[in-house]
Amino acid sequence: MSEATAAVLDRLYTVIEGRKGADADTSYTAKLFAKGRKKIAQKVGEEGVECALAAVSEGRDEVVSESADLLYHLLVLWADAGVAPAEVYGELERRVGLSGLAEKAARKS
Ligand SMILES: N=c1c2ncn([C@@H]3O[C@H](COP(=O)(O)OP(=O)(O)OP(=O)(O)O)[C@@H](O)[C@H]3O)c2ncn1[C@@H]1O[C@H](COP(=O)(O)O)[C@@H](O)[C@H]1O
Numbered sequence: 001m002s003e004a005t006a007a008v009l010d011r012l013y014t015v016i017e018g019r020k021g022a023d024a025d026t027s028y029t030a031k032l033f034a035k036g037r038k039k040i041a042q043k044v045g046e047e048g049v050e051c052a053l054a055a056v057s058e059g060r061d062e063v064v065s066e067s068a069d070l071l072y073h074l075l076v077l078w079a080d081a082g083v084a085p086a087e088v089y090g091e092l093e094r095r096v097g098l099s100g101l102a103e104k105a106a107r108k109s
Helices: 003-018 028-035 037-057 060-081 085-095 100-108
Strands: none
Touching (some): 003 060, 028 037, 037 060, 060 085
16 A cells, blocks of 8 residues: 555544544534444445445446545444554555465465
8 A cells, every 4th residue: 555545544544533522413424433333334334335336337436436435434444443544554564475365375274
């Protein structure tokens, strides 16, 4: 992941963290936090499906838009679960250079 990508995700995560306990009438993120983990997880699932569907039946612009929706909701899920973006970056970094097939084989042993 490029540093620019990480920076925008980190900035968005900070905004999201700041919405904890905020007014649900003026913040969509605060509304999601108020609804709880199950609702947030449901939104991640929905947005993932919408992104996948866009990839097979819509254009590139829709894939970009749905991907942004998915990443936003995933960041809300991380914030609710107490997972810092750096932990996910670290896990991705650990996998750099390791083929997906080798990683899968290592999981089985
Ligand atoms: N990136 C996003 C972002 N992406 C998507 N969404 C919202 O996600 C929702 C997804 O639409 P849906 O139709 O699936 O959801 P819905 O029908 O409104 O919700 P449900 O009834 O399913 O709960 C829309 O309301 C979008 O506005 C986002 N809301 C906020 N952000 C970022 O979060 C920041 C803080 O937002 P607030 O918390 O609203 O101030 C914003 O400045 C943005 O940077």
